[in-house]
Amino acid sequence: MPVFAVAGSGTREQVQDLRLDVHMQLVDTPRAATILLVAGAIPEELAEALARLHDSIPHPRCTVWWPLGAPSGAWLGSFPHHVAIEDQVPGRLTAIQRELLSGQRPSEPPILPDVDAAPWRGVGPFGQGGTGMTGGTPYGRPMAELGPDRDGLRLDVLPLTVGPFFPRFPAGLVLDAKLAGDILVEVAVRDNPFVTNSVRGNDRAGRGPFLRALTEPVSLAELELARARAHLRWVADALAACELAALGLRVLRLATAIMPGDSEPVESLARVLGWTQALGWSTRGVGRIEAAALEGLGAGPVARASGLPDDLRAQDQAYRDLGFEPIVQAEGDAAARWRQRLAEATQSLELAGRAGDRRTIPTGSIESPRGLLEPAGGPAARLLPLIPGLLEGMEWGDAVTTLVSLDLDLEEASAAAGQAHGEAVAS
Amino acid sequence: MSEYAAAGVAIAAVGAALLAGVYFVAVFDRLIGALVEGRPLQWSRLLAEPVQSSALMAVQQRRTTERPDAPAWALAPALFAGLAAVALAMVPLDRDLVATDPATGFVVFSAAIAMVMIAVYLHGWSPNSAFALHGAYRYGAQALSFQIPFLLAMLATVLPAESLSIVEIVNAQESLWNVVRQPAGLPLYLVVGVAVSFWGPLNLPDGSDLAGGTSVEDSGLSRLLWKAARAAMLVSVAAMGAAAFLGGWWGPWLAGPVWVVLKTVALLGVLLASGHLLARVRIEQFVLVSWVVLIPLALLNVFVSGAFLL
Numbered sequence: 001m002p003v004f005a006v007a008g009s010g011t012r013e014q015v016q017d018l019r020l021d022v023h024m025q026l027v028d029t030p031r032a033a034t035i036l037l038v039a040g041a042i043p044e045e046l047a048e049a050l051a052r053l054h055d056s057i058p059h060p061r062c063t064v065w066w067p068l069g070a071p072s073g074a075w076l077g078s079f080p081h082h083v084a085i086e087d088q089v090p091g092r093l094t095a096i097q098r099e100l101l102s103g104q105r106p107s108e109p110p111i112l113p114d115v116d117a118a119p120w121r122g123v124g125p126f127g128q129g130g131t132g133m134t135g136g137t138p139y140g141r142p143m144a145e146l147g148p149d150r151d152g153l154r155l156d157v158l159p160l161t162v163g164p165f166f167p168r169f170p171a172g173l174v175l176d177a178k179l180a181g182d183i184l185v186e187v188a189v190r191d192n193p194f195v196t197n198s199v200r201g202n203d204r205a206g207r208g209p210f211l212r213a214l215t216e217p218v219s220l221a222e223l224e225l226a227r228a229r230a231h232l233r234w235v236a237d238a239l240a241a242c243e244l245a246a247l248g249l250r251v252l253r254l255a256t257a258i259m260p261g262d263s264e265p266v267e268s269l270a271r272v273l274g275w276t277q278a279l280g281w282s283t284r285g286v287g288r289i290e291a292a293a294l295e296g297l298g299a300g301p302v303a304r305a306s307g308l309p310d311d312l313r314a315q316d317q318a319y320r321d322l323g324f325e326p327i328v329q330a331e332g333d334a335a336a337r338w339r340q341r342l343a344e345a346t347q348s349l350e351l352a353g354r355a356g357d358r359r360t361i362p363t364g365s366i367e368s369p370r371g372l373l374e375p376a377g378g379p380a381a382r383l384l385p386l387i388p389g390l391l392e393g394m395e396w397g398d399a400v401t402t403l404v405s406l407d408l409d410l411e412e413a414s415a416a417a418g419q420a421h422g423e424a425v426a427s
Numbered sequence: 428m429s430e431y432a433a434a435g436v437a438i439a440a441v442g443a444a445l446l447a448g449v450y451f452v453a454v455f456d457r458l459i460g461a462l463v464e465g466r467p468l469q470w471s472r473l474l475a476e477p478v479q480s481s482a483l484m485a486v487q488q489r490r491t492t493e494r495p496d497a498p499a500w501a502l503a504p505a506l507f508a509g510l511a512a513v514a515l516a517m518v519p520l521d522r523d524l525v526a527t528d529p530a531t532g533f534v535v536f537s538a539a540i541a542m543v544m545i546a547v548y549l550h551g552w553s554p555n556s557a558f559a560l561h562g563a564y565r566y567g568a569q570a571l572s573f574q575i576p577f578l579l580a581m582l583a584t585v586l587p588a589e590s591l592s593i594v595e596i597v598n599a600q601e602s603l604w605n606v607v608r609q610p611a612g613l614p615l616y617l618v619v620g621v622a623v624s625f626w627g628p629l630n631l632p633d634g635s636d637l638a639g640g641t642s643v644e645d646s647g648l649s650r651l652l653w654k655a656a657r658a659a660m661l662v663s664v665a666a667m668g669a670a671a672f673l674g675g676w677w678g679p680w681l682a683g684p685v686w687v688v689l690k691t692v693a694l695l696g697v698l699l700a701s702g703h704l705l706a707r708v709r710i711e712q713f714v715l716v717s718w719v720v721l722i723p724l725a726l727l728n729v730f731v732s733g734a735f736l737l
Contacts, residue, residue: 002483022472025480028638031490031646034483058488058646101486116493160557167638179557181564182710242706243630246460253465275704277628282706396561397709400636 001025001097004033004057006050007171008040009194009411011068015039016233017256019249021090028167030057034097037089038082039066041074043193046172049164051079051111060100060107064093081108147180150393155180163190168241168400170194170380170408175387182395187388194411210368214375217359220318221260224352228266229255230369231301231345234407235273238338241404242278261353263346270342283334287390287402290332297382298372302406305340306332312367318358322351334405341407370407378412437526441516445508448515448662449655451692453477456699463703481655487647495644496553503550504652510546511659513539518666519594521676521683532593533585536667537578540623543660544570547625547632550653551641562640565710566625566632572717573622579725580615583732584671593667597675604674608735611728613672615721617697620664622713624657627702631710633657665694 002025007015015037018024027033030053042050054063063082065075066089075082085092099105147157163174172194178186209218209226232255239248254265273279294303294310303310304326311326313319327343329336360366364374371379383406391399457473491497517532519525529535544566551563585591587608588599596605606613622629633640642653669675669690676683 002480022466022469028635029643031644032639032650034487056490058490060487101483158557168636179561182561239706241635243627243635244703244706246463246703249464249466276706278706280706281708281712286709395709395711397631397634397636397707 002027002033003035003037004030005037006165008042011040023090023094033057035093036063040068041070045193046164047076047078053165055110055112062096062100149180170410172410184391184394184399187391189384189387192410210366213360213366215362220355220358221352224348225260227369228345228348231341238404242282263349266346279335279338286334286398288333299379300371301340305329305336322354334401337405370409380408380410441512441526445512445659449658452658459699459703481651484647484651489647489649492554492556492644495555499549500553503546504656507546507656508659510539510542511663514663517593518670520687528594531591533591554644556644558637558643559641562632562637568714572714573619576721576725577619579729580612583609583612583729586732586736597670600674601677605672609728609732611724615725616668624661624664628705628708666691668694
């Protein structure tokens with residue numbers, strides 16, 4: 001059944017795992033869905049965007065909330081309708097869809113009033129023409145304006161806002177872009193509610209081993225296995241962004257099946273991915289980041305793919321005993337970030353196999369699969385300011401490839417802050 | 428009267444073949460997807476799912492946008508499916524079994540392929556939506572790049588037949604199929620065939636980076652019809668590939684029409700598998716490769732094929 005899923009705070013992996021069920025079809029546009037599935041807590045700032053999303057789903061439709069540990073009060077007050085479900089999600093959603101189609105369950109009415117954003121003053125039979133309908137934002141609608149093009153011409157520049165629930169972006173990311181044809185000429189990243197305002201109360205989902213390692217000793221084997229899994233989960237998503245959704249599901253299944261010490265499945269996966277050109281024509285040379293721009297950002301695999309041997313693990317005695325050496329790539333493009341994560345997944349599985357009962361010593365910061373994680377901030381928040389400079393001048397498709405390759409997890413930092421806060425309260 | 432009856436039968440046959448083809452593509456694509464995913468096959472699911480999801484789309488509301496070009500939006504899938512039907516009508520099942528065999532069949536087919544650009548552009552332009560329009564322009568760039576190599580790859584098959592009739596093109600392959608005679612022809616045709624029906628690695632106008640591109644605003648019946656029209660075009664491209672390069676009805680033991688169907692299925696398998704095994708191509712690269720590699724290669728193919736006939 002077609003479902004448009006919105007992954008709230010700390011629910012990314014659970015929502016991703018829904019794809020493994022044959023009944024679930026996670027669609028890219030609300031127009032194709034019958035069910036809006038909201039997982040976890042959504043910040044109040046996104047309520048209006050979510051309502052807009054809800055209203056663009058065709059009838060019959062239904063909103064389903066999957067709290068995943070978020071308290072019942074975390075549901076958006078301004079968003080009236082929903083069915084809450086706890087578990088057996090695919091089965092429950094199938095039943096809800098059946099009720100919708102048979103008429104037992106009424107389709108949800110729109111939340112926002114169905115009116116034009118501003119009065120339309122076009123005069124022709126198709127609403128075209130009229131005065132003052134070119135350039136600027138006549139009657140509340142941003143229109144294309146002339147601007148310089150890279151070829152030295154003056155072409156239309158279209159303002160476009162993408163997000164906060166664009167399927168290829170992490171939930172909450174909003175880009176204000178200006179497009180000249182296929183080229184992004186100007187990009188601004190809006191303040192992100194997941195970064196600026198920590199959404200708390202997500203015990204079940206939020207307690208990954210990396211968050212726990214901030215405050216308590218965690219076994220190296222567990223951390224490294226989780227790291228390899230996180231990298232493979234990224235590969236699964238990135239494959240869907242290259243139009244290879246079925247292969248992505250195979251990788252997602254592999255992510256849950258891998259075992260410490262057995263890196264052979266990941267190595268053979270890397271070979272298969274080489275044939276598909278996912279590390280070739282679709283990513284090579286795209287989104288190159290110079291090492292200097294990443295210096296001191298603690299950007300984990302992104303920094304190491306640009307040649308910075310920047311890894312907290314290298315300072316940890318337990319890792320040094322295992323002979324850990326950071327892997328680096330030289331190119332710094334999206335393909336290098338693919339290779340980096342695949343190589344690190346292999347390395348992590350080997351480390352996990354040799355780690356025995358070694359444990360970390362909590363120091364208040366940890367090398368997460370995405371980079372340096374500490375209560376003061378995660379890697380995504382530090383990478384966001386780089387995005388405008390990185391994307392400007394790119395084609396839209398390359399911009400999406402680049403953003404996907406950064407593996408932004410916007411609410412990791414607030415989860416880390418929440419973790420530290422929770423521990424302080426507990427002690 | 429019998430003339431009209433014959434035309435009616437031919438039109439109904441093409442329509443039925445396309446409908447069967449669309450269903451087959453839906454099942455076959457899911458089958459390949461399940462194999463790539465490594466999921467155990469459930470045949471009843473594979474066979475039933477296209478019907479179920481079509482039924483769902485048929486009962487869903489058709490949403491509209493602010494100030495769409497409603498007639499163009501409704502007509503675009505019909506135009507696309509109609510062009511697929513025109514293209515398929517040119518494909519002979521056997522020497523005497525063809526919906527229509529105009530002396531200029533090759534030209535009719537090429538014209539249908541060229542017009543696909545209009546259908547896709549209309550589909551992207553009509554909903555008055557940024558991503559849809561973006562997809563439409565991408566197809567413009569894609570179509571301008573693939574149409575010349577497409578035409579040239581097909582043109583080479585006309586030379587040995589010394590005729591523009593598709594039946595004659597197949598007839599001329601009795602002793603030697605064009606896939607052997609012109610080794611560059613079929614690969615070129617397949618690359619471009621994927622681009623025409625914007626499938627898999629060349630699904631740029633409806634790509635996932637545009638959340639569905641020209642079909643981002645489609646819901647309900649519009650979505651169903653557009654999906655069906657795309658699958659229909661893929662069937663037509665595969666069927667014409669079987670006729671122009673794989674010898675159409677020629678083959679030992681089996682009856683002619685069976686060979687045509689088998690060869691079409693084989694080409695469909697290649698086209699659909701590319702969608703699950705090859706990553707998306709960047710539009711800039713595709714345009715570059717089309718003009719710098721595919722056109723010279725297709726020209727060379729024509730020259731070499733011509734030289735052998737002198």
